[in-house]
Amino acid sequence: MTTTRQARLIDNPDLLRERLRAAPQGPGVYVMRDLAGRVAYVGKAAVLQNRLRSYFNGVPGLPERTRRLVEGVFDFEVIACASPREALILENTLIKRHRPRFNVRLKDDKNYLYLKIPAPGTPDTHAPGTAREKLRAPRGEAGQRATLFPRPYYTRKVQRDGARYYGPYTSAQSLRTTVRSLRTIFPFRTCGDEVFRRGRVCLDYHIRRCSGPCEGRIDEAGYAHLLEQVETFMGGRSRVLADELRQQMEEAAAALDYELAARFRDRLRAIDRINERQDVLSGRRGDHDAVAIAVEAGRGMAAVLTVRGGRVIGSETHEVEGVSDLSPAECLGAFLPQFYSGTPQLPRTILVSDAPDGLDDIADFLAGERGGPVDVRMPRRGELRRLVERARETALATLRQRRVVEDFDAERTEALLADLAARLDLEAPPRRIECYDISNTMGTNSVGSMVVFEDGRPRPDHYRHFGIRTVEGADDFASMAETLRRRFIRHLRAVQGEADGDIPVDDPDGSNGEEAPPQSGGGSRRGGRGKAEESFAALPDLLLIDGGKGQLGAAHAVLVEAGLADVPVFGLAKRNEELFR
Template identity: 35%
Template sequence: MFNIQEELKKMPDKPGVYIMKDENGQIIYIGKAVVLKNRVRQYFQSSANMTPKVKAMVARIAEFEYIVTHSELEALILECNLIKKHKPKFNILLKDDKTYPYIKVTMNEEYPRVLMTRRLEKDGAKYFGPYSNVTAVRETIDLLKKLFPIKTCNRVFPRDVGKERPCLNFHIYQCLGPCQGNVNKEEYRNLMKDICSFLAGKHEEVIDKLEHQMNELAESLNFEKAASLRDKIRGLKHVAEKQKVLSTAMEDQDVIAYAKNETDSCIQVFFIRGGKLLGREHFIFEGVGEVEDKELITSFVKQFYSSTSFIPHEILLQGDIDELNIIEKWLTDKRAGKVYIKVPRKGDKHKLIEMVSQNAVFALNQFRDKIQRDQTMSKDGLSELAQLLELKEFPHRIEAYDISNTGTSEIVASMVVFENGSPANREYRRFKIKSVEGQNDYGSMQETIYRRFKPREEENSKGINKFSKMPELILIDGGLGHINAVKEVMNSMGVSIPAYGMVKDDKHRTRGLMSQAGEISFEKNINAFRLVTAIQDEAHRFAVDYNRKLREMRYRKSALDEVPGIGPKRKKALIKHFGSVSKIKEAGIDDLEAVDGITNAIALKIYEFFH
């Protein structure tokens, strides 16, 4: 039995991380402390000054652990990693933990390329970004390829010179063709330097240089090349005009501000590179409207910069944060260059903060409006659906089922749940079909429905209670045949819940609902149509995801990996042909030879391996 008061007496007066757990052993909160003994004790003293959130968390603490570190900086890094791994309920969590795209110019190669990446490496290449979305990166790279005749292939020069014919880009004058071996390396690298200058925001330098070249060509009567440069200059000016200058200091900055309402918070980040706005991103934190500003922004900064690849020279914040000095030191070490965190009170930088804060307010209002629209649509959709199907009960809980299979293996089913018109992700279930051989959707659906509604006594004897809630409506991905198969099982089990099929048109889009009496059209019930479409799409997605996961696991590791001469391609062909490794074991040499890519010698090796 864990005695909290006794364990508090044993707490060390050293820096470290503490981990709070509930009665089930689930981690509910992770924090760091300069002195563990003092920080953890505060939770179990007077609750008068505690926020409602902290009170609720403390009431659930059944035990705690702690990890002692050598320094506060080590504790900070460990805290960030543990929060990212465990995602405790009472921590402020950054759900959108993604890596941002960058443009990489491989100046470490003799003939560099321009490409997109999400990883920053110390490899001698130049990186530009981050960009807020992949589309912006691709559009920029496509434009650069049109304006500058650079190579887009992965060939390494001069190693691969002359090995293959020049590609189409060379013949349409969109590549200088270094693959032929007659392109001057310095001339090509100067071209790449212009691209780097342009990506760094030095548009004027690049444009001035190109205009000078254009004038020289025109003076020498080379009007065709001069016209080509003129078009290139126009394209560059168009891009330059779209990038707004926000900082005359021409610095790399992240500007972070926030907005809050009664229930939710929004943090907005502007990425400024070389004084120009390169992109922006906002993050919504649901259910943390009451959290103190300092706690919100501190948690965000730690989580955001623990996963991002690039850290700018300067970070501007709307408000003060806890542990400023230690966070600044952590980011400086991570960047391998000085990082300044500032809270500007006046001047141009303060105006930047105000602009970002205003954008955070707009984003939060849009989120609130979307939630209200979704709730209204769900409510209207459920009301229309109940009326359309003449249901005796309002369908507060809807369960939808779909089957996914590839060939004769990995047949799976999904069960998704919508409660009050919204996805209840924690209620989702998935099934690996066991009793059906081959592609038999009806039999697979019957097994799924039986396992879902099998008598509660069977489950209780095994200590399982996966399906404690019952739906008011069942939707099946399929037509009349599926409904008849499902109804047969439900009737035999004494389950009397309305069940309908979700039928699709020729373009695989939701068309209507199918009952044993015939098809039901949505006609003017647009909200019901939208709701059923969302349910059908979600059931399909969940089934396909599970199917894909099982296939990847099967292809990733099997006994075939130990057979000499069997690589990923042959392994995939064998499993696709036979359906499973056990069937491959039973196959004869002639059967194995029938598979694409399997020669007599390879078939003999497989047979001998298993026999």
């Protein structure tokens, strides 16, 4: 059922009332569409009618994010489900299909890599190698023989074909490094079937990176056992593998086959070196994942620490979209079903940094994916709590590093500035942007703040603050006028080379209205007079004022007074996200 896209649902209260009354009173999924007909949000509920009413009753009192969603909805659809678990499965499927802008969602989750190890003797249904995989069947006797010695390879598709999959890996380089290390310990083949059918060993065999199955240097049982050892290692059971290799080494030595014993010894040493680099959780030998999400500045990053046999064997980070104005717990509730849906290696226990709503439903969903019980819990103390805190720190550090990298991405920054200039109807992309805000303490001690961006990146050494002197009480309009007046007076003096009579605003004492203490050489505490003059000598290409029409009018009057009326100035009212010019 759809309606015409000429009005929002909240603009037709009679229709909305009847739609809500007709909504199912059991579990299900609801899909909200925006004015363009796109899916804006997908949600689930144990009682659909109650959940939908909570959106549309009392819209002004809703949280800002929810209010923005509801105010843009022109239609919604409901899908009844048999149980909350079925609703969770359907919700997860629809989020992955439509990627609604108001849902928390994994960024590019379809591009993650897996290591696939086909089962020996079973024809692989897909040609390995690239994203352009095609259906294929083994050709001839040599092709049939190649299936007995399958090669592990990278893939982006997980299928129920009897093969083992390990991942997902967000970093292709990380997976390739792992495979290179594995081949020094377990020399499985990596050549294509066309090369294998030639029946001659290649360079990989001579440098001990392949066991030579193409020429019969290893039999089917030996190669199958080699792949089992690879699977044991990738599954994090390195202790079991080390014990097995130690036993094989001793048996070979007892049989006076010292060359074979030396090969087992070398493999054992390589595994021991890898184990030395893995953290050990004292007293715990279980298998579990530690999952945490960090949210900062409207962006999110999830970190998953993989613990197998009591050792931290891996760490992966995943960028999460649609997290603005949401808590980490809310983000985790959406991340867990998306991340673990279809994952081939799902542990018995998942430790989370925050407890999302509907934790029991999430655990039931994951149990269905695993084919056995899954315990999802938030540890509150001890070693496991430190583990999830480490995951949180990893997520936050990765998020901040990515933000720094993107800040210094010249192409991305130029595109964003060009888009900003187009949206604000500026003559050119703004190289220097200055932002101003006024704050006070209970109506006293007002301070004006100046924040600077150059080429799309923060310029902290140009940040300044002004202790308001001439305004009594909490008068944002007059305080904004004084702040800008002093800023542009200092600009004129810096350009003309005149002595600056204002208190140095980069000095924390003088800038708050007190007399600045004497400094040797006339400099201030933070960077000296030269830094202050450099900050004020440059004119902004764009001025942003925190506030509405009143603050904007005060700013414009100061610019006219200073002969700078051509400097673009806008007011940004955060409460309703309104822009004034």
